[in-house]
Amino acid sequence: MTDCFHRGPGGVTHGIDNGGKSGPGATDSRVVVLSGPSGSGKSTIVNRLVEQAPVRLVKAISATTRPPRAGEAEGQDYYFLAPAEFERRRQAGEFLEYAEVFGSGYWYGTLNSELDRAARAGAWALLEIDVQGARRIVEQYPDAVTIFLSASSPREYEERLRRRGTESEATIRRRMEIARDELAAAGFYRHQVINDDLESAVREIAQILISRENELNAA
Numbered sequence: 001m002t003d004c005f006h007r008g009p010g011g012v013t014h015g016i017d018n019g020g021k022s023g024p025g026a027t028d029s030r031v032v033v034l035s036g037p038s039g040s041g042k043s044t045i046v047n048r049l050v051e052q053a054p055v056r057l058v059k060a061i062s063a064t065t066r067p068p069r070a071g072e073a074e075g076q077d078y079y080f081l082a083p084a085e086f087e088r089r090r091q092a093g094e095f096l097e098y099a100e101v102f103g104s105g106y107w108y109g110t111l112n113s114e115l116d117r118a119a120r121a122g123a124w125a126l127l128e129i130d131v132q133g134a135r136r137i138v139e140q141y142p143d144a145v146t147i148f149l150s151a152s153s154p155r156e157y158e159e160r161l162r163r164r165g166t167e168s169e170a171t172i173r174r175r176m177e178i179a180r181d182e183l184a185a186a187g188f189y190r191h192q193v194i195n196d197d198l199e200s201a202v203r204e205i206a207q208i209l210i211s212r213e214n215e216l217n218a219a
Contacts (some may be wrong), residue, residue, distance in 0.1 A: 011173070029119070029143075029144075030123070031054075031115065031124065031127065031137065031141045031143075032057070032124050032125070032126050032127070032209060033127045033129060033134045033137055033138075033144055033147065033189075034046060034126065034127070034128050034149060034205075035128075035129060035130055035134050035146075035147070035189070036148055036149030036150055036182070037150070037151075037179030037183065038175045038178070038179065038180065039156070039158070039159075039160035039161045039175070039179070040150055040151050040195055041160075041195045041201070042149055043128065045201060045202060045205065048198070048202045049205060049206065052202060053205075054209070054210045054213075055123075055206075055209045055210055055213045056121065056122060057118060057123055057209075058118035058121050058124070059126050060069055060110055060114035060128075061075065061077070061078060061079055061114060062078055062110055063078065063095075063108070063110075063111055064078045064079070064080060064106060064107065064108045064109075065080075065082070065086045065105075065106050065108075066108075067080070068080050068104035071187045075114075083107070086107050090107075090109070095109040095110065095111055095112065096109075096110045096111070096112055096114075096115070097109060097129065097133045098110075099109050099132065099133060099135060110127060110133070110137075111131065124209065125172065131181075131182050131188070134146055144219045145190065145191070146188070146189040146191065147189060147193055148189035148191070148192045148193070149193050149201070150186065150192065150195065151191070151195060151196055151197050152195075152196035154176075154179070154180075156196075161175060190199045191205075191208050
């Protein structure tokens with residue numbers, strides 16, 4: 001197995017295991033990728049879609065080496081892995097994509113088994129990942145539905161981050177720098193959705209999914 005690494009926006013080291021799933025059979029898998037800058041409303045959209053979308057969705061749960069935060073539950077928010085276990089699984093080719101956030105020392109990744117879990121449920125796998133992770137997924141699943149979620153204006157991102165009340169000034173500045181890089185990559189995605197109204201954005205994404213579902217069923 002050969003590991004490929006590169007440095008992405010925001011100082012994140014990304015990789016893909018060539019031992020992961022790809023090739024024949026990957027093109028007819030039901031995979032949807034949602035990306036967008038911090039403050040674009042991804043998590044809210046994902047939760048609403050899982051509840052309301054006209055196609056069945058299973059949210060892919062990421063694995064991470066960071067410790068759980070207050071209120072986070074194993075197998076619901078993340079799979080919390082010891083660094084040695086994460087590395088063992090990475091070396092075994094069990095990750096679709098993975099990343100080490102520069103400066104934190106923590107690794108994050110999407111396990112192949114998450115797509116298997118969705119397939120067993122007869123559902124789409126819904127991945128909420130960053131731009132570089134999305135590129136890695138598309139390399140393996142070229143027919144994945146890719147959606148880039150954005151706010152109505154760059155200023156809106158900053159206002160949403162400040163309303164959270166959980167970010168330091170330095171963190172907000174860094175997130176805004178990363179957002180600019182991510183917005184520059186929006187053209188990579190098949191679909192771009194502006195989240196200036198939650199219900200409208202959910203309906204638009206739901207329509208994208210049902211249209212693709214109908215195409216797959218007709219093939």
